[in-house]
Amino acid sequence: MSTVAEKLRQLRRDAGLDGVNNSPGVDGPAAKAPPSSPLFAPSMGLTLRAGLRRSCPLPSGTVGTFSRQREKEHRLHALRRLIRAREQTPLQSRRILPPPAGEEIAPGLHYVEAQFAYAASATLDVPAIDEAPIERNRLLCFDTETTGLAGGVGTRAFMIGVAAWADDVLTVRQLYLTTIAGERAMLETFANWLRPETILVSYNGKSYDAPLLKGRLRLNHVAHRLxxxxxxxxxxxxxxxxxxHLPNCKLATIEREVLRIVREDDLPGSEAPAAWLAFLRGQSSTNLGRVLEHNRQDVITLMRLGDHFTQL
Structure with missing residues (x-):
């Protein structure tokens, strides 16, 4: 017997196909299967056969008489039957949670508005920009909650909050996403809030919030004057x-030590991404409501900081 024939016979014995299509000059499907085919992938083959044996056992008394090829055909038929049954079974829909607050103004985008009244000066005398004094009605305090704190192209803002004065009333407006598809509508709405006379106010916004929003506005092809x-x-x-003079200059520290603002049940900003993802996965909307409250307090604090520096 030639070396090639001997190797072929050895391969058939190793695969358990010594009795299938073994006549000289006849090459069946099993004989033609190369060693790289699924037939020669032990882990895949054993896993598939074990799963099918548990879910679709062969008729009793036939295992010993079925050839390996017939057994393969039977398992394949059973697998197809399972796939058809799965396709006909309706998938369990994800539990849809109601948003924590606001109204839907676009698919996947919710809007929340609240008003607050407190005594404040009509102008700000702060040497932060060239103009002084500054009319408070021009100020637009803004803050974002994002899907990550590292920044970069993959980071999105899922919530934008702004605070502005109108008729001696401080109005806080917030936008947040309930689906990724609402991002463009959120960015367009925010861009429409920016008037030519607007002065932006933030806390570390020049380094983080503004660049992130500019990138997302550019990627979504939204015109803006940011x-x-x-x-x-x-x-x-x-x-x-x-x-x-203080342990650090975080906004929460300035609130507590300088403005004497104490938050109750505040959700740290670092936990905001997890709260939003939990809501999207249908787990809970409670923490997303706490993120809304955290964001609302942030933009109010930004406005109160202006009054504080004016008094200084």
């Missing part, structure tokens, strides 16, 4: 005044 408007970032004057 780069044209003057921008006050309270982080920088805060550091000049309080660095070395």
């Amino acid at each position: 780069a044209e408007l003057p921008h006050i970032d309270w982080l920088h004057p805060t550091r000049r005044v309080y660095k070395g």
Whole structure:
């Protein structure tokens, strides 16, 4: 017997096909299967056969008489039957949770508005930009909650909050996503809030919030004037005044130590991405409501910081 024939016979014995299509000069499907085919993948073959034996056992008394080829055909037929049955079974729909607040103004986008009244000066005298004094009606305090804190192209803002004065009433407007598809509508709505006379106010927004929003606006092809408007970032004057006097210059620290604002049941900003993802997965909407409250307090604090620096 030639070396090639001997190797072929050895391969058939190793695969358990010594009795199938073994006549000289006849090459069946099993004989033609190359070693790289699924027939020669032990882990895949054993897993598939074990699963099918449990779900679709062969008729009793026939295992010993079925050839390996017949057994394969039977398992394949059973597998197809299971697939058809699965396709005909309706999938269990994901539990749809109601959004924590607001109304839907576009598919996947919710809007929340609240108003607050407190005594404040009509103008701000802050050496943060060239103009002084500043009419408070021009200020637009903004803050974002994002899917991650590292930034980058893959990071999105799933919530945008702004605070602005109108008729001696501080109005807080918030947008948040209930699906990714609502991102463009959210960005368009935010861009429409930016007027030519607007002065942006943030806390570390020049380094994080504004660049992130500019990138998302550009990727979604939304026209905006975000780069044209003057921008006050309270982080920088805060550091000049309080660095070395306080443990740090985080907004929560400034609230507690300087403005004497104590938050109750506040959800840290670092937990906001997990809260939003949990809502999308149908797990809970409670923490997303806490994110809304956290964001609302942030933009109110930004406005109160202006009053604080004016008094200084």
